Amino acid sequence: MSDKLMIGGKELNSRLFLGTGKFPDNRLIPEVIKKSGAEVVTVALRRIDFDSEEENMLNYIPKECILMPNTSGARNADEAVRIARLARAAGCGNWIKIEVISDNKYLLPDNFETVKATEILAKEGFVVLPYMCPELMTAKRLRDAGAAAVMPLGAPIGTNKGLKTRELVKILVDEIKLPIIVDAGLGKPSEAAEAMEIGAAAVLVNTAIATAGDPVIMAEAFDLAVRAGRKAYISGVGAIKEYAEASSPLTGFLND
Amino acid sequence: MVVVLNGKQVEEEDGLSLHDMLLKRGIEPERVVVELNYEIVERIKWKDTPVKNGDRLEVLKFVGGG
Numbered sequence: 001m002s003d004k005l006m007i008g009g010k011e012l013n014s015r016l017f018l019g020t021g022k023f024p025d026n027r028l029i030p031e032v033i034k035k036s037g038a039e040v041v042t043v044a045l046r047r048i049d050f051d052s053e054e055e056n057m058l059n060y061i062p063k064e065c066i067l068m069p070n071t072s073g074a075r076n077a078d079e080a081v082r083i084a085r086l087a088r089a090a091g092c093g094n095w096i097k098i099e100v101i102s103d104n105k106y107l108l109p110d111n112f113e114t115v116k117a118t119e120i121l122a123k124e125g126f127v128v129l130p131y132m133c134p135e136l137m138t139a140k141r142l143r144d145a146g147a148a149a150v151m152p153l154g155a156p157i158g159t160n161k162g163l164k165t166r167e168l169v170k171i172l173v174d175e176i177k178l179p180i181i182v183d184a185g186l187g188k189p190s191e192a193a194e195a196m197e198i199g200a201a202a203v204l205v206n207t208a209i210a211t212a213g214d215p216v217i218m219a220e221a222f223d224l225a226v227r228a229g230r231k232a233y234i235s236g237v238g239a240i241k242e243y244a245e246a247s248s249p250l251t252g253f254l255n256d
Numbered sequence: 257m258v259v260v261l262n263g264k265q266v267e268e269e270d271g272l273s274l275h276d277m278l279l280k281r282g283i284e285p286e287r288v289v290v291e292l293n294y295e296i297v298e299r300i301k302w303k304d305t306p307v308k309n310g311d312r313l314e315v316l317k318f319v320g321g322g
């Protein structure tokens with residue numbers, strides 16, 4: 001059965017998006033990408049340090065991947081727009097993950113500034129995937145502003161706490177006819193599966209894979225979980241009931 | 257001349273193009289992005305872009321990120 005995810009005119013087979021930060025050794029990344037099956041890979045834009053020899057992250061990302069630079073470091077819409085334009089000028093396509101953060105403790109995104117940046121960048125032809133606090137009205141505004149998908153957080157970035165925003169994400173899935181991609185906070189494959197079971201179109205995982213004991217095996221585990229969760233969602237999860245309902249026939253022969 | 261390169265003041269010989277200045281520092285032009293006084297300079301224009309005293313240059317590249 002074909003179950004492809006369409007975003008920005010691209011057909012994706014994998015519903016696991018991968019972040020490339022925090023890996024103990026960037027040389028692991030090609031194998032992690034391969035085992036995860038990820039086709040969309042995030043990167044960040046930073047100043048070159050002329051005083052030290054630095055490796056180029058792009059050397060580790062296969063050419064066939066879709067690069068999704070983020071606007072991390074941006075504290076308002078204007079800064080996010082500036083970073084997005086720079087990222088596009090670097091020649092790696094027109095996908096952009098908008099990330100506008102001015103809260104340094106919880107790294108929660110600024111939904112208001114995110115909507116403003118989305119409006120500007122969508123008009124400029126970017127494929128805009130905004131990272132946001134799951135909130136229905138903001139999601140509607142992002143949709144109306146031309147976002148290609150909406151990326152609510154599951155828990156604060158890097159916390160591995162899981163899908164703490166479950167009920168709010170479910171509302172977005174129900175009400176917003178755009179791919180809802182759970183980004184941030186998912187710490188275990190089971191939590192990625194949970195997000196997929198409630199109808200997320202994809203998940204974006206970084207810390208949970210990058211900081212795992214064996215990132216390559218964990219990448220594979222997330223791939224399997226995302227696919228399992230997706231199949232469960234498509235198949236239609238059974239209803240929850242208050243009381244027991246026998247799965248085996250109770251009409252037996254013992255009392256006959 | 258003195259230019260501000262990625263936030264640091266650096267001494268540079270006069271009359272250098274953006275292309276030469278970056279090449280001197282071992283920058284591979286592939287997938288690096290340059291902002292000169294807050295304006296993006298396309299790679300094909302680097303050779304024709306002179307660097308002047310007091311210019312602010314940002315040279316950026318992709319790193320790991322989520």
